[in-house]
Amino acid sequence: MKVIVISPSKIKEDEIKNVIAMFEAGLECYHLRKPKFSTKQLQEYIERIPKQFHDRIVIHSHHNLARKYNLQGVHYTKKHLEPNFRNWWREKLLRLTTSHFIKTTSHGKLASLYDAEEMKFDYVFLSPIFDTITGKYQSGFYEDSIIAAIQKSGKKIVARGGVDITRIEKIQELGFYGMALFSSLWDRENPVEEYIKIIHRCKELGISVE
Numbered sequence: 001m002k003v004i005v006i007s008p009s010k011i012k013e014d015e016i017k018n019v020i021a022m023f024e025a026g027l028e029c030y031h032l033r034k035p036k037f038s039t040k041q042l043q044e045y046i047e048r049i050p051k052q053f054h055d056r057i058v059i060h061s062h063h064n065l066a067r068k069y070n071l072q073g074v075h076y077t078k079k080h081l082e083p084n085f086r087n088w089w090r091e092k093l094l095r096l097t098t099s100h101f102i103k104t105t106s107h108g109k110l111a112s113l114y115d116a117e118e119m120k121f122d123y124v125f126l127s128p129i130f131d132t133i134t135g136k137y138q139s140g141f142y143e144d145s146i147i148a149a150i151q152k153s154g155k156k157i158v159a160r161g162g163v164d165i166t167r168i169e170k171i172q173e174l175g176f177y178g179m180a181l182f183s184s185l186w187d188r189e190n191p192v193e194e195y196i197k198i199i200h201r202c203k204e205l206g207i208s209v210e
Contacts, residue, residue, distance in 0.1 A: 001171070001202065002123070002178030002210050004158060005195065006031045008186045016048050021192040023053040026199065028210060031075060031104075031180070033060040046071075058104060066101060073102030073122070106160070110145055113153040121155070123177055128161025143174060150175045165198050172207055 005027055008015065011034075019030060034042060039062045046054065046069050059066055060075040102122040107113055113126070126149075129141065150157050156177035163171065164184035171179050181198065185191040202209050 001207050004029045004180045006180050006182045007033050018191045022195050031058045076105040110149045113149050123156035123158050125158045125160040129159040130162025146174050165201050
């Protein structure tokens with residue numbers, strides 16, 4: 001199962017220190033999502049992370065930095081997928097210069113998983129799968145519908161929303177390609193400790209982690 005950590009949208013105390021510690025503990029994919037960051041702010045954030053971990057980072061904005069720092073890939077928001085010249089040109093440059101990049105996006109409805117997408121994504125997030133830990137969002141999906149979507153859409157789907165250590169077995173049972181960790185880490189006193197607990201739980205359940 002692919003285990004992904006998504007950054008908090010706003011900087012938290014010791015955030016980068018904790019991210020580096022998670023990388024050192026084996027984290028292979030970190031989605032860096034800072035919607036209000038300028039290019040300079042995101043660049044400074046990336047530069048505070050040792051270079052050997054840059055190829056584990058997927059950025060959600062300022063995609064040009066992915067080439068500069070040889071990151072793992074880019075995430076496409078709805079704004080990035082709007083049909084306009086700027087988006088077309090950005091995508092063309094990425095294709096020409098960084099064919100090895102992974103590309104991801106997000107869905108909030110099961111029906112949209114069946115839509116034909118012009119761009120091929122390596123995996124997609126679906127949310128919220130469970131009622132979120134913060135209580136802000138509630139899942140509106142039925143298990144049978146999720147299973148059918150995973151089997152029929154032809155997409156690698158990552159569970160996002162309400163994912164914590166108690167949900168791992170259910171995520172595996174439903175057939176998800178991976179799970180995204182967010183509030184279950186960043187709302188805790190020690191995010192790194194929580195991350196390690198989740199990885200250990202996967203191993204206890206016989207789930208291989210990537």
